[in-house]
Every structure is written in C-alpha cells, then in structure tokens.
Amino acid sequence: MSAHSQHAGRRSQAASPDTGRAGIGSTVLLENSLSEDERRKQLIREKNRRFRLRHPERVKADNARRAKARQEWADANRERVREQKRQSALRHPETAKRYQRSEKYRLYHKARYAANSESVKQRAKKWKDENKARHLETVRRWQASHPVRTKELKQKCKRKARTTLSDSYVKQELARKTTLRHSDIPQELVELKRAHLKIHRQLKAKK
C-alpha cells in the first residue's frame, strides 16, 4: 500500500472509530476500489480544504481576483458570453425557464431596464424589425395563452388611439367603407382629418 493510501485509510478509520472490524473491512474495500488517480485527487482535495481553513483571507482575495478577471473577460467578450448563454439555454430549457421565473432574474432585469431604458427600447425595436416573423409568432403565442389580458390590452390600446387621435386611428376612419389601404392615405390627409375630428369633437361637446 502506498503512503497516500495509508494516509487516506487512517483518515477513514479516524472518521468512524466505532465501526469495528466490519467498518475497517469496508474501508479497505473502498481503498482497493479507488484508482491511483482517484486517490491523488482525494489527497489534493483534502490538502486544499486544509489550506482554505488555514488561510481564509488569502482564499477570499484570490476569489475576488478571479471574479474580477472573469468579469473583465466577460466585458471584453460580450457577444461570446451571450452566445454561450443562448446555447446553454437551448441545451437546458427547463433550467433556463426556472431562472427566468426567479426573483433574481426579475430584479436584475428591472434594475437593468431602469438604468438603460432608452438603449434597451432601441435594441428591442431593432430586433423586432429584423425578426418580424419571429416576433409576430411570439406575440400570437402569448395572446393565445392570455386571451383575457389580450382583450384588455387591445381595448386599452384602442381607447388611447381614439383619445390621442393617433395616425392609425385616423387612417382607419378614412379607410372605412372604402377600398383604400392605410398605405394609400397621404400624411397631409391624415393631418387634415385629425384637425376635422378635433373641431367636430369640440362642437359636439358644446351642444
């Protein structure tokens, strides 16, 4: 038996002093079943554990240095990190979903949005423009799974369009009972119709 295995054996016996003969026998069996490589790994693990106990400050400083280096690397390789995360989410969809539902995820994204709302909006818009089909599919899937909320949101959106006389609402009014499409209507006509509707509403309120 090598010095390493003797050492490991003594540790096993010391850890369970009341095991008796059977305990010692099982330890020996375990020792025999471990390969040389495994024993070496076990020794290193033990050595590291002792080191951590003896020098907690050094370990802490070392961990901080490693975390900083990791962050620096991540900052310098943002695209690569993003791709890695995307691949990981594809490989482990359940874990990704669980993370997305977690409080940690919600808080992180809330803080990030608050700090960079403009750039986040711009990026989201850019992505939507570039991936129209995918975006539409996602929206439709969400709408199919949330019919009540969808109805509420659509009503809210329509109400807002009516109140503010949005371009789409005015175009809808102009295209009603005609064969015109929204793209056929020039902006000047939209502006004119908007002014016409405003005056119409004012007069209606005075009646």
Place this chain on the structure above:
Amino acid sequence: MKNAQYWMEYLERLAEAQEKGAIKPPQAVEMNNTVGKAISLAKTSLEYERMKQKLGEKAITIPMLESSETAA
C-alpha cells in the same frame, strides 16, 4: 392631397373664430362639414387613382376626377 394646405388653414381660422365666439356653433358645424366633404372628395379621388392603377388600360376615365382641382 393638393388642397390639404388650404383646408388646414381654413380649419385653423375656424378654430380661432370658434374660440373667440365669432362664429356660432351651428355655423361652425356647417363649416366643418364642408371640410368633411372635401376630405370625402379626396378619398374618392384616391380610390379612383388606386383603381386606375389596378385596372390599367381597362379603367374607365372620369373627367371630373381627372381634373387638377379634385386630384388627391
């Protein structure tokens, strides 16, 4: 719409007069309806243009809608 600018100015004047009380509401309604009719005419003109493009040579020409006064 070629006459949009003219009708916008017309509506601005109407709104101002309305605020000052220079025009009574029934008259203002009539004036606003005139703009509504102009918009309807512009819509008809747009539709006509659209149909003409769609049908090509088969389209029937309507002289009144062809004139520059009514063209969208």
